[in-house]
Amino acid sequence: MTTPKPSLRSYWLAGVFFLIPALICLTLYSYFKKQLPERLTNQIQLSGSLAAQDFKRTVEKNVQSLRDIAQRIEETEGLYFDYWKDDAQRLLIQNESLEFVEFINNNGIIEEVVPLNENKAVKGLDIKNLDWRYEDWRNMGNAHKINISQWTSLTQGGFSFLIDVPVFYNGEFQGTITGGMDFNDEFNRLSSYLGDYSIKIEDEQGTRFYDFNNYDLAQKDPEYIFETNLVLDADQNESWSFNLTFANPDVVADSSRVANYALICGIFLSLAIGLLKFLHSKSRRATRIALEANQNLMILNREFQQQTEIAQNAVEAKASFLSNMSHEIRTPLNAIVGIADLMETDPEKAEDPRYKALLRENSRKLLGLINDLLRMDKLESGSSGIYSVEFSPVSVIANVTSFNRKAIEEKGLKFIVDVQTKAKNYVNGDRSKFEQIIGNILLNAIKFTQSGNITLTYSEHEQGEQLYVAISIKDTGIGIPKDKIDTIFDRFTQLDSGIRKKHSGGGLGLAISGKLVQLLGGNIEVMSEEGTGSEFIIHLAFNGLHKKEEIHLSSKLLADLPPLDVLIVDDNKLNIIILSELLKRLGLHSDSAKNGLEAVQKCQTKTYDLIFMDVHMPEMDGFEATRKIKEDHPDVVVLGLSADTTSLSISEGLESGMDNYLTKPIDKTKLLAILREKFQKPPSRTAI
Incomplete structure (x- = not known):
């Protein structure tokens, strides 16, 4: 195939592509030459002003x-x-x-x-x-x-x-x-x-x-x-x-010389752009048809591959799901038939409580699987409706946690429940679906957690007549591989599948929860790391907020500051006297050390809650002393205390392990705020 002959339009475009950059270069050159004196003046004024301020600040410091x-x-x-x-x-x-x-x-x-x-x-x-x-x-x-x-x-x-x-x-x-x-x-x-x-x-x-x-x-x-x-x-x-x-x-002459060189380079660059445009025009018509055909072919091929992968994944997922479901249904069904045969051949065993318990347990498993299948089918067909009733989300959380606590503790797990609200609010919504969402995800956490703890955190905030709730269920279980997080809510996908599956169940709990959350207009966030655990965070909003009641606390607020063991480390006796008197006004008594080495030795014989650490001291400075104390007592609160207010000193103090950095003389308001933040105890709540 021969290359098409360049048209008059190609020459015209090449000329335009040369002239436009050339004119831009000439315009910029003229502007630069005109603005050069003003630019140099502004530069010297700005640099001089900033430098003068720095020099003056140095003297003032x-x-x-x-x-x-x-x-x-x-x-x-x-x-x-x-x-x-x-x-x-x-x-x-x-x-x-x-x-x-x-x-x-x-x-x-x-x-x-x-x-x-x-x-x-x-x-x-x-x-x-x-x-x-x-x-x-x-x-x-x-x-x-x-x-x-x-x-x-x-x-x-x-x-x-x-x-x-x-x-x-x-x-x-x-x-x-x-x-x-x-x-x-x-x-x-x-x-x-x-x-x-x-x-x-x-x-x-x-x-x-x-x-x-x-x-x-x-x-x-x-x-x-x-x-x-x-x-x-x-x-x-x-x-x-x-x-x-x-x-x-010669700064002015040198700046002008650079502008001249830039203009020459700009003209040559404009000429190169014009030539490139001319060559591009020659080849453009020859490649356009081939590019379009190749692009269409790539699109068709990509769509075909995507559809093939979707079909293969669907077939594999359905086959795995049916195999797993067959196993899950046959297991309790075989147990029921076997126990029935035993009870028929030996009438005395019909009264044995163990056989009755096994019948009930396997019947419940079988019923649960059938219910999950029916719920999933109903959700996917769009025939599942929303029923609005008056209920309290906090009460639902209490019921779900109370119902599952025994199963969690029987596995040797620690169950932590944190309800971050003081009000018992009522809303209008589908209580059953809300409870099923929380229950399914909690059961999932119980199933895949063999040691450690499960934490359920509930929080809510009000906006007009709406109540926005967030429920976090966090476990220390097997976790989810990163490549499977996006598929855990799919119907035919299970994290643990195949003939070596370690955990029982049909694998529909998360799929049902995901569908129910969508039906209620909410969303679920999933964060997980394989081998460490998973966290599911459910966000939902309910209308008709009303009837607020205070939740009674099991104990009163403690005093602002509890009794603390305090150590003041400073080589200046007067500083120690001033600070100790200030602490006495706050109801705190203190010991003292004259340098970092003595402070380390005192911490080896007594456990302190709070240490005020001077920075510049003989024998051992405050940074080194903080590092040594934090190695043996990581929970002690160390507040740096120095007249050195440079950012370098503050940064080094925080890097050494200091919890905060105060400057001399001490700001009493800031000190009290820090002490309250570190030591004021929050009100305790009755565990649900």
Whole structure:
């Protein structure tokens, strides 16, 4: 077969497919060139704004750490002076920008400095002798405002910013907690994400104390320079000048060059698209007929295979079902005939209770199979109607569970019933079908569960005059293979079939339940894992909701918090005192440990219900202590407690096994909510 000759239309379409992409490329190129200055300006403004906020937050975080120490001193009215140096040591470890912490009394004399060895030169220094220092320090302190100095040459050597946090108690200015800070390392870490930019920061005197990516060699066009002032304290005259620009001095020319290359590539790509369209048009007419014929053939073949598979599956399922049903009917029938023969040949055995019991049992089995067959036939023929009567779904659940409890317990299974409602609601609906659905699925769970437990959970919610109910029946039986979950409600399909079948029954229970649920306008969800168990969840809705009655509980609600054994783990004695007093107000008494190692040892000799765990401690930190305690006592509730509020610390705490993470100072409302969530007991209900 020869290839059709290209028509004039093919050439015309090829030209259109070339011109349209080419015009798009030219339009985009023109737009890009026009928008380039604005885009670069917006880019530098956005990047600069975000970077300035990050730098300012870094400074504020370090200032806040000093504020926390001052706040503790104020809250304790000076008692915390015995402990503030311990906190200062921790801050020096946690905040790499912090070089030293000192206390300057209200006379301007440096009383204490941490660490001491590197800063002995300033201990006892009277800053009144420093004209540039004392006046700002005194004025800002009396105004109860934080003071940040300029980039300063220190008496003990080196350069730093001095940050003064005033301390007030007893109505008087007591001095300042002062920190020396060099932000160079933290700023470098923030700048590592800004490799395309240069940054400089100068203090209020114009002294440059930070430079990233050699700012003096960066591009100089003012249009592409972001400038702002970082206001760091209440004095608006004290601020840092922040400048950010592109590190590449030729950024505009380079961006234009990339646009030129993109335009050239776009023209070549447009030409390639036009050629491909031309070749496609040539081959399209030659392949169209073959593709259509092949597609039709594939559709017919697929339909034939589907119908063949359906027919084969139906034949196999019916054959298996008839074989199984023949066996299930013959088994009780043979027993009935055999017992009747024995009773006829030996009249004394006619009065034997065992033979009578066997006759009744096998007769019931036979009657049950016949009833299932008749129900299934009636459902599939559409002749099964819905009969509406007034009934209480909760009462039906009570009846079904009571009726089956003995059979479950005789198999050595645990039967758990959880009715999650306090009201006894009445509805109008088909009580018989509702009861049959629950009974069939419960019997299925009993049949296929040899050990473990069966759990029935009932819940309901009201909406207008309708009552929506959900019933979950969960077992620890043999489970259902994933490839058979979709077929368990089919009439001729059984999970356990063939001559090696281990479980008796006709296999119609689930099929009948599925049909009845559809008839009542509901649905069934099935979740199962082979070898682990299955869960059937039935959703139904009933009309005519009325007559609500409270279900009486067997016991009253317990107190909000039961008696608890509590352990506080903190290397700070004052923190332990404050927390223990707070717990006493909640009616809880506590033990204490000064580090993680001591906490682990205490947990080996006493079982605690609740542990408050500090994070940063000597000998063993809170994360490691939590892991060790949780290994031996997985049920103990461990609440992390730290001034470190970073997401990394919180994440590490939760990963170590902490049940929650509280920050210092403690939010009393949040603490009480957590304690109620973990330890308040729900009201008990009378088991059905």
